[in-house]
Amino acid sequence: MATRRKEVGVPVSQISVQREADAGIAVVGNPNSGKSTLFNRLTGLSQRIGNYPGVTVERHVGMLKAGDRRIELIDLPGTHSLSAHSLEERIVVDVIFGRLPGSRKPDAVLAVVDATNLYQGLYLVQQLQGLDVPLAIALTMTDAAAAEGLEIDVGVLRARLGGIPVCPVVATTGEGLGKLRRVLQQLPGTASRPVEPAWPELAEAAGRLVQAADGPLALAAAERLLIDGADDDAITVRPAGRPSDSNADGDARLLNRLRREVFGSEPPLAMEARVRYRHVLAILNDVQRRVPAVTRWHRRITDWLNRPWPGTIGLFVVMAxxxxxxxxxxxxxxxxxxxxxxxxxxxxxxxxxxxxxxxxxxxxxxxxxxxxxxxxxxxxxxxxxxxxxxxxxxxxxxxxxxxxxxxxxxxxxxxxxxxxxxxxxxxxxxxxxxxxxxxxxxxxxxxxxxxxxxxxxxxxxxxxxxxxxxxxxxxxxxxxxxxxxxxxxxxxxxxxxxxxxxxxTALRGPKPPFALMLPEFRRPNLRTVAMQLWGRGKMFLYRAGTVIFAVAVVIWALAYFPRSDALAPYVEERRILAAGSLDGAALDEAYARIDNEAAALQLEQSWLGRAGKFVELVFTPLGWDWRVSAAVIAGFPAREVVVAVLGTVYAVGDQADEANLSDRLASAVWPDGRPVFTLPMVLGLLVFYACCLQCAATIAVIRRETNGWRWPAFAWFYMTAIGYAGALLVFRLGS
Amino acid sequence: MKVDGGTLASLEKGQTGVITAVNASDPQIQRLMTLGLVEGVEVEHATTALGGDPLELRLFGKRISLRLEQARQFQIAPVAGIGD
Known part of the structure; x- marks a missing residue:
């Protein structure tokens, strides 16, 4: 493990290198600010998707395609504020403050600001300005802003933000990307620019906190500490390495005193919103002018679709x-x-x-x-x-x-x-x-x-x-x-x-809150869609080629072995008998019947047959024979496996003459000749599948998201019990 | 266009008001303030979901959605002048 970089302003060449990158730049922005589209344009196909340790938030990393420095971009989840409320927002804050174990502290931050939404964008920028690393701004969707009649004076904006680079871009067409790439090449290693604080009282208190801290602490991080406090129980992830953890009581007392001085009795979050947005409004006044423009067609469509009835009916039509x-x-x-x-x-x-x-x-x-x-x-x-x-x-x-x-x-x-x-x-x-x-x-x-x-x-x-x-x-x-x-x-x-x-019952509590930004409808980005679809398809085929392949081979072996020694002479005897009394087409038919019967006997005495019979007792009340029972058991790690198992079992067994699997299932019978797959049994089986948690991947993700085995264990038992009871009920009622 | 003093919840479709005071004691309301619903900004009532709740508001051209009970925590005054 390379050592984490501590000091500010160290030349890039001296930073210990992780994963062949010279420097890392975190990409931060509001949701729907065009951040991911821009990220895809900047990194192309070099990006890797992984996970942050311990949580399932996806980590998108890619190399900046330009220049001779190898710069790694990290695409962070969209957020409106550094005051983290959700898991994703917590990730953003932890990454940019360098608090996430296993993730290097970025050497610079690129803030993505939607030109049509400067109001919320500049709020986040303001919070980022106390960082100890250089900051640059990519102003996206400038074409949309122009079409809406928004005139933005980039020069004034830059001046009001302390002279940091502001690059207007149109990510969909690539306009302005060349300049942005050059800016990003230069950014790591430059000194972060101090700006006239928008909130002097907070900045002053944060400065005192920075001095008192025993480790390096960015001004922005100190501000968060003052506003959000040191503890946030709404989040499940541990707050990694907060300064107040190490220096116990003294720090806590100082923090509380400073908080009282700055906020008085006003809720800190509310005060932050009031002060910062007031400052944003002042900037907007100088920077942005709204000129009359024609209403864009998609906004008119959105307006119509958003009315109560069309909206609700539209939702059901879309799903249908x-x-x-x-x-x-x-x-x-x-x-x-x-x-x-x-x-x-x-x-x-x-x-x-x-x-x-x-x-x-x-x-x-x-x-x-x-x-x-x-x-x-x-x-x-x-x-x-x-x-x-x-x-x-x-x-x-x-x-x-x-x-x-x-x-x-x-x-x-x-x-x-x-x-x-x-x-x-x-x-x-x-x-x-x-x-x-x-x-x-x-x-x-x-x-x-x-x-x-x-x-x-x-x-x-x-x-x-x-x-x-x-x-x-x-x-x-x-x-x-x-x-x-x-x-x-x-x-x-x-x-x-x-x-x-x-x-x-177990999760009783106050009504959940609801506040949501509703983005305008936009044409999906084909690249993004194609890349995601490709990833999904690849994952499915990968599973088919590995897990399901392995299961199919194992199931085949269990169904094929052990070969019975007694079976061959018995079959031979039957064939001779048939040959003595029949000829022509009737004989061929008799041969086929004998072969199928032999295959069925072989399957029944195979390991799979014995295992299926062992668990059959459990599933007989549901009308399942041993083959279905075996398939269901095999399907617990991944439910689509059941189809593969049925496919294998019935290909080996006596229904192999039928062309496809459905016909083979339809001709399956109990020893006394009754069909196995009756309508009540099938409906019961469907209900079982609708309920049962037959998916190891889901269980694993529940464990990771809830930080323990309690909820995945509950989910498994609960869903399996409901599935069994439902199947039993349907089968009994239907028969 | 004319709005008598009241809350965001009392705005009618198409009306615009200026937020004059926010009852910020509830953390949910503080969260909405983080999105930009603070004193001094103009808010337009765009539409609602079926049943009149939640509301859809326009804030600097962007759409934001919140529930009626949350909207009641925002005092508003009529916008002076015409247009946006």
Missing amino acids: IVFQAVFAWATPLMDLIDAGTAMLAAAFTGLLGDGMLASLVSDGVIAGVGSVVIFLPQILILFLFIILLEDSGYLARAAYLMDRAMRSVGLSGQSIIPMISSFACAVPGIMATRVIPNRRDRIATILAAPFMTCSARLPVYALLIAAFVPAERFGILNLQGLVLFGLYLFGIVMGVLTALLLRK
């Missing part, structure tokens, strides 16, 4: 289109993949003959992995829509529209964003809860999110519905579609009931 598209658009691609895997399996069988290796490749690998990969188109389409909704600013609108409804179950509109994201995957959904400031609201949302029908449940639903729900039509409605819609609805209801239950 998303789910419709997932099924309608994906079908041709899925058929293509299906045909491809079938051809591949046939080709390998032709190549490898009839032995064990052929069975491993075609029944194990291709049948197993192929049955999961086929859902790639649906998953990509779903993610595409979620990403588009988020990037266009619509999800914030959804939060606003649903706030009243969410309030009735003890949550706020802010919980709707994690829930909608969870339709794609609960892992990013649960990560999206970090914008919720209150811990109780956050945990209730985290526990509701896994009930949303995620893309990994989709393969299971799609398979079972296609196989067992008749494709009847009622007018424009299709019964299969209705059942699927019902399952989505069921997931929502269960999630909401869970949240309600928790808010009435």
Whole structure:
């Protein structure tokens, strides 16, 4: 571990180097200020996405593409203020103050300010001005500002901010990026510029705190200490290395005295907002002029869409289109993949003959992995829509529209964003809860999110519905579609009931707050969308190629071994008997029947068969045979595995003659000839899948987000119990 | 355009008022102040969600959303003059 840099103004060449970068620049800005688009433009494809240690907030790092110095840019989550309320905001503050373990203190800060929103942007800039590292400003969306009739005098702005570099840019077209790159090249190592403090009393008190501190303390950090206090119990992450921790009582007494002197009886946060915004207004007066402009078309559309009824109806229409598209658009691609895997399996069988290796490749690998990969188109389409909704600013609108409804179950509109994201995957959904400031609201949302029908449940639903729900039509409605819609609805209801239950019991507390900036709708940035979609697709295929591949091979081996010695002579005997009494087509048919029967007997005495029979007892009340039970058990680490397991089991077993998996399932029978997959059983199985927390990744993310095993353990037992009870109820009522 | 003294919650659609006083005892309200809802700024009532709650306000051209009960903590006065 390299030593952390302590002094201010050390030449860059003397800074100990971490990860081949000469210097690091943190990129800070308001949400929706165009920060990430600018970051992508500046770093191109060099960026890496990781996590901050201990939390699931994504860490985006990339190399600045310009000049001879290797400068690393760190894209921080959007924030309005350095007064951290949520986990993401805490990350911003900890990174720029160099308090986050394992993350180097940035050598400079780039503040991204939206030119159409100088008011809030300059508030954050003002808080950043007490930093002990140089600061520069990228003024984004200057084209939009001009179109809105905002005239900004950059020269005056620069002068009012103490002469720090201010670079107007249009990130979408690349205008002004050359100059910004040159400024960033020069920035690390230059002296930070002291400015006339906007709030002299606070600056003076902060200065006294800096002198009293036993370690290096930036003026801005001292100001935060005065305003926010040394302790914030709303946040779960430890406040790493705060100066007041080390020097106990004396510091605390000084801090309290200074706080009383500066704030009196006024709440510090309120006073900060009053003083700083007054200063911002004074700057705006000199810098910005509003001239008449035509109302932009998208603002007019937004205004119309935002009215109460169009807004609410629009939300439901948008969601309906998303789910419709997932099924309608994906079908041709899925058929293509299906045909491809079938051809591949046939080709390998032709190549490898009839032995064990052929069975491993075609029944194990291709049948197993192929049955999961086929859902790639649906998953990509779903993610595409979620990403588009988020990037266009619509999800914030959804939060606003649903706030009243969410309030009735003890949550706020802010919980709707994690829930909608969870339709794609609960892992990013649960990560999206970090914008919720209150811990109780956050945990209730985290526990509701896994009930949303995620893309990994989709393969299971799609398979079972296609196989067992008749494709009847009622007018424009299709019964299969209705059942699927019902399952989505069921997931929502269960999630909401869970949240309600928790808010009435373990997580009782005051009503969650709600305050939200509503961004204008904007055209999603294609680069950003493509990059995110690519990442998601890659992750899915990676899982299919590793975890699911491994599971498919293991399941195949468990189903293939041990080979029975007694079986071969028995089969031979039956074949001779048949040959004696039959001929022609009837004989071929008899042979096929004997082979299938042999395969079934082999499977039943295989390890998988024995294991399945062992757990069958638990699942018999639900109408599941040992094969389904085995598949369900195998699916606990990742629920989409169940499709792969069913694919493998039924490819090895006696239904292998049927062309595809749904037909194979449909022809599965109990020993007495009754079909296994009856409608009540299938519906029960669907309910089980709708509830059960069969996803190791979700459990891991809940553990990380809640800092312990208590909530993930609760979620697992709770959801599994509900799934089992629901499946039992449906099966018993239906039979 | 005319607004009698009252709170943000009493603004009608399309009306603009100037914030004159904020009851800042509640941390939630302090949070809203951090977003720029402080004394001396003009706020326009843009629209509401279904059922009249939450509100959507315009603050320096940007949209901000808050609940009625929060809006009641902001005293406003009518804007002198016409236009924005």
